[in-house]
Amino acid sequence: MKNKFYNSNFKSTFLFWLGIISYTSTSCQKIVLPGAENLTSYIHLLSEKKVGVVAHQSSILNTSEGNQHLVDVLLASGIDVQKVFAPEHGFRGNADAGEKVKDHKDPKTQLSIISLYGKNRKPTLEQMKGIDILVFDLQDVGVRFYTYISTLHYVMEASAENKIPLIVLDRPNPNIHYVDGPVLKKEHTSFVGMHPVPIVYGMTIGEYAQMINGEKWLTGEQKCDLTVVPIRNYNHKTYYNLKVRPSPNLPNSQSIALYPSLCLLEPTVISIGRGTNTQFQIYGHPDLPKTNFSFTPKSNFGSKNPKYNGELCFGKDLTQIQSANQLELKWLIDAYNSFPDKESFFLKSFERISGDSNLRIQLEEGALESQIRNSWKANLDVFKEIRKNYLIYP
Numbered sequence: 001m002k003n004k005f006y007n008s009n010f011k012s013t014f015l016f017w018l019g020i021i022s023y024t025s026t027s028c029q030k031i032v033l034p035g036a037e038n039l040t041s042y043i044h045l046l047s048e049k050k051v052g053v054v055a056h057q058s059s060i061l062n063t064s065e066g067n068q069h070l071v072d073v074l075l076a077s078g079i080d081v082q083k084v085f086a087p088e089h090g091f092r093g094n095a096d097a098g099e100k101v102k103d104h105k106d107p108k109t110q111l112s113i114i115s116l117y118g119k120n121r122k123p124t125l126e127q128m129k130g131i132d133i134l135v136f137d138l139q140d141v142g143v144r145f146y147t148y149i150s151t152l153h154y155v156m157e158a159s160a161e162n163k164i165p166l167i168v169l170d171r172p173n174p175n176i177h178y179v180d181g182p183v184l185k186k187e188h189t190s191f192v193g194m195h196p197v198p199i200v201y202g203m204t205i206g207e208y209a210q211m212i213n214g215e216k217w218l219t220g221e222q223k224c225d226l227t228v229v230p231i232r233n234y235n236h237k238t239y240y241n242l243k244v245r246p247s248p249n250l251p252n253s254q255s256i257a258l259y260p261s262l263c264l265l266e267p268t269v270i271s272i273g274r275g276t277n278t279q280f281q282i283y284g285h286p287d288l289p290k291t292n293f294s295f296t297p298k299s300n301f302g303s304k305n306p307k308y309n310g311e312l313c314f315g316k317d318l319t320q321i322q323s324a325n326q327l328e329l330k331w332l333i334d335a336y337n338s339f340p341d342k343e344s345f346f347l348k349s350f351e352r353i354s355g356d357s358n359l360r361i362q363l364e365e366g367a368l369e370s371q372i373r374n375s376w377k378a379n380l381d382v383f384k385e386i387r388k389n390y391l392i393y394p
Contacts, residue, residue: 030233035169036070036137037061042229046079049132054085058139058244070137087151088117089247122154128162136168139246140205142175143260145192145353153194160222167227170206172240174256180327183379184355193355200260210390235394248302255280257323264332267349275306284315293317329369336363
């Protein structure tokens with residue numbers, strides 16, 4: 001299911017409208033250009049239209065003047081941006097995980113910012129009024145429980161219901177190089193898991209949008225009028241280091257790489273470093289065995305009231321380990337086996353994150369990691385075959 005931009009023949013010149021050179025002077029390695037930076041590929045679709053934008057702090061373009069926000073670039077280009085829709089963490093990306101965000105006006109542009117993580121998570125009929133076309137530009141990290149793909153689903157659904165075309169400006173997925181984890185079972189569907197996909201699904205957000213449409217996951221099997229503006233010079237093995245943290249508690253590439261694995265510890269009694277500067281790179285608990293490594297969570301940016309605020313936690317430091325090429329279970333297994341009170345280890349939300357009741361049972365019964373992985377294989381193989389239909393990049 002290739003989109004029309006992907007199949008078109010782009011100009012061979014390497015000098016683009018924004019003064020971006022697609023080859024470095026040192027290595028002649030092509031520079032990855034997110035969809036937003038291919039302005040000439042979509043700006044004409046917005047001309048003389050009333051435009052709504054779904055964006056956050058990572059919706060930036062690398063221009064000759066430095067990094068500029070998509071909304072600022074569109075306004076400077078004469079595009080009639082009517083309003084901005086913001087996901088979890090808000091338009092400027094400074095709200096805690098799970099913190100409700102209110103509608104407000106952006107002080108810089110005076111545009112109305114409509115929260116899709118407050119009173120409603122799907123744009124309402126009233127909020128969609130006065131919009132001719134929507135532009136979606138969120139930086140995903142390729143993990144099922146990262147809520148930007150749920151926001152994508154609801155935006156697509158609202159677009160379909162209101163017959164408003166949607167343009168998704170594709171961005172690289174830093175965890176695109178593997179597919180792993182249990183596939184979500186229907187009974188565990190929630191905003192942190194809306195679709196039958198594994199924890200790590202190995203697709204860009206543009207590819208994922210095509211899958212939502214193609215698999216008829218929207219209510220009533222509707223289809224959104226979707227256009228994906230692809231990334232240039234990119235494939236599923238391309239390493240890409242995000243220039244801006246996609247959310248407050250993913251501060252660097254190490255945290256993003258470990259996020260799929262360590263987030264399995266979050267719906268347990270274990271801390272994964274919120275309230276420190278190494279979120280999703282460490283884990284611990286006051287009652288774990290004392291080790292040479294400890295940390296004390298404190299209120300900070302992205303975590304106003306972290307788990308075990310002010311308490312000394314013992315655990316493991318993963319800041320220097322080599323990034324994983326699979327969903328790692330060893331830290332979850334280690335924490336469970338080391339924790340003295342097994343009956344209190346799991347929190348009620350564990351299945352919402354794991355997506356499968358079997359994982360908790362397997363851990364409680366002492367299953368080997370190899371046995372747990374083998375139990376995922378059949379569903380993973382089915383998903384990988386479905387996934388092939390929607391890939392844009394080799």
